[in-house]
Amino acid sequence: MHEWHENQPIYQQLKEQVLHRILTGTLAEGDSVPSVRQVAAEERLNPLTVTRAYQLLTDEGLLEKRRGLGLFVSEGARMRAISSERETFLREEWPRIRARIDALGIDLTTLISGESK
Amino acid sequence: MTSMNVIEAQGLVRRFGAVTALDGFNLTVPSGRIVGLIGPNGSGKTTALRAILGLSRLDGGVLRVADCNPWQDRSRLMQNIAYIPDTGILPRWMRVRDLIDYAEGVHPGFDRTRAERLLSKTSVDPARTIGGLSKGMQVQLHLSLILAINAKLLVLDEPTLGLDVLYREQFYESLLGDFMEGDRSILVTTHEVREIEHVLTDVVFIRKGKSVLAESIDTIREQYLKLTTGATTNVPGGYLSRRTSLAGVEYLYRGVSRGQLEGLGDICIPDLVELFVASMQSEAVTVTEPHKETQHA
Numbered sequence: 001m002h003e004w005h006e007n008q009p010i011y012q013q014l015k016e017q018v019l020h021r022i023l024t025g026t027l028a029e030g031d032s033v034p035s036v037r038q039v040a041a042e043e044r045l046n047p048l049t050v051t052r053a054y055q056l057l058t059d060e061g062l063l064e065k066r067r068g069l070g071l072f073v074s075e076g077a078r079m080r081a082i083s084s085e086r087e088t089f090l091r092e093e094w095p096r097i098r099a100r101i102d103a104l105g106i107d108l109t110t111l112i113s114g115e116s117k
Numbered sequence: 118m119t120s121m122n123v124i125e126a127q128g129l130v131r132r133f134g135a136v137t138a139l140d141g142f143n144l145t146v147p148s149g150r151i152v153g154l155i156g157p158n159g160s161g162k163t164t165a166l167r168a169i170l171g172l173s174r175l176d177g178g179v180l181r182v183a184d185c186n187p188w189q190d191r192s193r194l195m196q197n198i199a200y201i202p203d204t205g206i207l208p209r210w211m212r213v214r215d216l217i218d219y220a221e222g223v224h225p226g227f228d229r230t231r232a233e234r235l236l237s238k239t240s241v242d243p244a245r246t247i248g249g250l251s252k253g254m255q256v257q258l259h260l261s262l263i264l265a266i267n268a269k270l271l272v273l274d275e276p277t278l279g280l281d282v283l284y285r286e287q288f289y290e291s292l293l294g295d296f297m298e299g300d301r302s303i304l305v306t307t308h309e310v311r312e313i314e315h316v317l318t319d320v321v322f323i324r325k326g327k328s329v330l331a332e333s334i335d336t337i338r339e340q341y342l343k344l345t346t347g348a349t350t351n352v353p354g355g356y357l358s359r360r361t362s363l364a365g366v367e368y369l370y371r372g373v374s375r376g377q378l379e380g381l382g383d384i385c386i387p388d389l390v391e392l393f394v395a396s397m398q399s400e401a402v403t404v405t406e407p408h409k410e411t412q413h414a
Contacts, residue, residue, distance in 0.1 A: 006385045009338040010315060041294030044286070046151050046318045046334070 010045065014053035022062060022073060022081045029078060033063060033071045060084065121148050123183055123270045123302045124169060130177030131164050131326075138164040140326035142178070146319075148269070148300035153313055155306070155393060156323035162306045163203075165323065166274055169304070170200055183269050196226055199268040203275035205255050209248030213241060213258060220262050232265035235295060239287075253284035260288065264295050271296055273305040277312065289316055314389045322396045330396045338386055342375065344368045346382030353377055358395035369395050 004010050021027040036054065040047045054071060057063040062081060064074040101111065124146035131139040138161045146152045156162050167173035168180060171187030171194055180187060183197040207216065213236075221229045236243065239257040247255060256276070263271065271292075277285045293316065296303065307313055320337070322330040332340075346352065347365045356368040369387055370378070378384050387395075 004315065006388060009335070009386075037294055037298070040297065041290045043315075044289045044293065045315050047293065047297050048150070048318050049315070049334075 011049045011052040011056070014039075014043075014045075014050065015056050018053065018057055019062065019081055019085070022077050023085060025078070027073050029073050029075055031073050032069070033073065035070055121300070122146060122181075123148050124304065125181045126165075126169070126178065127180075128178040129165065129168060129175055129180060131161075131168060131173060132176050138326055139168070139175075139178075142323065142326055143328050143331070144321055145331075146270070146302050146304055148302050150318040151297070151303045151305070151316060152319045152321060153305050153307065153310075153317040154321050154323060155308065155310055155389075157308060157397060160323045161326040162323055163274065164326075166272060166304075166306060170194075170198070170272060197268060198270040198272060199263045199266045200272045201256075201259055201263055201274065201276055203278055205252065205259075207247045207255060207259060210246060212244065212246050213250075214243040216247065216258075216262070217243070220265075224266060226267045227262075228265045228267065232261055235261035235264055235291070238291075253280050256280060256284065256288065260291060264291070269301060271301070271303045273303065275307055276305065277307075277309065285312060289313070292316075310389045310393050320389060322393060324397055330392070337389070337392065340371050341387050341392065342370045342373060342378060343385050343387040343391060344370065344378045344382050345385075348381065352381060358398065360395075367391075 004013055018027065018033065027033065033054070034042075036047050036050045039045065039050045043050075054063060058065065058071070060080065061074060062077045063071045065071055122145055124144055126142060126144040129139045129142040129144075130137070140161075142161065142165055144152075144154070144165065154162055154165065164173060168175055169182050169187060171182075171185075171191035174188055182194060185191075185194040185197075187194050211219070217229060217232055217236075220227050220232070233243075236258065239254070239261065241250060241254050241258050241261075247258070250258065260276075277288055280288065292303070305313065305317075314334075317334055319333045320330070321328050344352070345362070345364050345367050352366075352368055353370070353373060355373070356370050358369045360367050365382065369391065375384055
């Protein structure tokens with residue numbers, strides 16, 4: 001069980017956790033994910049929150065339901081996760097980082113060499 | 118089935134002499150949900166629960182629980198609901214094993230195999246007498262018996278009162294793992310808001326016998342925002358509450374977009390404790406009709 005931060009709904013945080021595990025490969029394609037009931041009990045979360053997170057991942061094609069067996073990481077989930085995360089990065093994170101770089105006046109050479117002057 | 122309400126209470130009134138314990142109380146518990154009834158001591162929580170369980174008569178209002186009128190159809194009601202009160206009521210002189218025999222004998226919906234399986238996951242020894250068990254073990258035993266009843270609604274009154282952190286964690290784990298399925302529902306009262314925040318799907322705050330806030334947790338996450346700011350000018354009006362903290366002044370809003378607050382300070386989703394404190398302090402949170410009572414803390 002772990003702490004949740006306050007800036008995002010919990011189902012969103014749970015979704016991102018699973019997404020992160022798919023990205024890093026600790027959840028491989030074809031792996032099953034724990035049942036709603038199991039996650040709810042382990043994390044002390046209400047089952048609707050867990051269901052909602054899984055639903056989002058299913059809608060994005062990262063998880064798939066196999067009748068009678070539960071939810072699995074679908075084929076091609078990792079590539080889909082990477083491309084959706086890339087888009088998010090370029091759309092939301094990069095402009096902020098870019099603005100910060102500009103504000104601090106760091107040039108490209110310094111950035112790439114990673115040294116501070 | 119899933120759209121059905123297990124509890125529907127409208128305008129409940131209950132008076133004890135000069136004291137009005139319930140003063141137009143409303144509550145809806147849809148099936149498949151975990152609803153927290155949260156209020157300070159003396160706010161009417163226990164009276165509301167007693168009415169729901171058919172243990173207390175009402176002086177007004179309409180109440181349906183699992184399709185029954187609790188006061189009139191109490192025995193039919195008991196086949197569909199299970200209840201754990203806030204104090205240990207298991208007979209202390211009885212052995213655990215004998216209590217299981219007893220439960221099997223009196224309750225038509227009791228599943229002995231299930232009770233024994235649940236109990237085997239705990240450290241409760243069936244040969245011990247109940248009086249010899251710790252408070253935590255007694256709660257585990259009670260929960261195992263209750264979870265072995267095929268109930269539509271589980272009512273819990275301050276279920277973790279007096280339990281240590283470990284037992285509390287186990288309690289919620291087995292509640293979520295062993296009870297919640299299909300369209301079963303839980304109604305739980307507590308004043309330990311923080312501990313059950315994430316377990317709940319809905320909250321109802323009760324104050325002086327009235328429900329002052331009833332929202333789903335999703336709505337709270339989507340509709341409420343807290344702004345913490347150093348500035349007190351240019352802050353949008355219509356906030357629910359305002360309080361000064363170490364970090365600055367905190368404003369609580371409902372239905373105001375992030376965009377309207379952007380740039381004014383730190384914006385975050387308030388937790389239940391903050392909402393609770395706000396709704397207990399201010400009259401503004403709710404759309405209750407004005408009433409003439411004087412403030413008595």
